[in-house]
Amino acid sequence: MNFQNIITELESNILKITINRPTKLNALNKQTLEELHIAILDAQDNKEVGGIILTGSGEKAFVAGADISEFSNYSVDEGRKLAFNGQDDVFDMIANSEKPVLAAINGFALGGGLELALACHIRIASENAKLGFPEVTLGLIPGYGGTQRLTQLIGKGRAMEMILTANMIDANEAFNYGLLNKVTTAEELMPTCLKMMETIISRSxxxxxxxxxxxxxxxxxxxxxxxxxxxxxxxxxxxxxxxxxxxxxxxxxxxxxxxx
Incomplete structure (x- = not known):
């Protein structure tokens, strides 16, 4: 399938999915979420796919949040549907993927972007990564599982601090929190991710x-x-x-x- 907002590359049984909206810092819009849904779903039935690596194009951002312009005028019901559909079609699908999914976090992972990373089974980031939930500065809260998955991963106190202050943390702090599995240089990010995934898919x-x-x-x-x-x-x-x-x-x- 020809995607508009993501790039898929399958090599040596590893499917690399790159969110490709660099002028928008790879922000998640409806079309991008729909394409991610299709790509992840197709990967489940593809015998050639052993594992999946999710990343963002460029060096500035993994995913710098959701595309706010798409839902700035939403009603209560529309907001609820937005979160429900996103969870069901993308974030829960990634979390429950039969194939291992690894997030290669380059640059900003904010809001929905951090939630996307949290849905993955493993997270590796470059040392220039910045992670955070800015939603409360917009009068919102994380809506794609962030309040739950972040708390499960780093504990209630730190999750409360990150979400309530909306402050970003750097890669080293995120690693110390247990949010990240590894931190690398920008140059070594993808080789490190590929090496780990190669190890995983060599197993049963x-x-x-x-x-x-x-x-x-x-x-x-x-x-x-x-x-x-x-x-x-x-x-x-x-x-x-x-x-x-x-x-x-x-x-x-x-x-x-x-x-x-």
Missing amino acids: PTAISAAIRAINAGFNAANDGFMVEIEEFGKCFGTEDFKEGVNAFLEKRKPVFLRK
């Missing part, structure tokens, strides 16, 4: 998906995370990946997992 794809489901279950009040883990663990014993992994271990060789 069925086990990777099971691990994502089990970890996510612990953050859903409707689930017993321990029971989900037990069920997912048990299911692993019936997979070809388990047979291959065990045989490779006993034969003292590297396992060769097939993409389903």
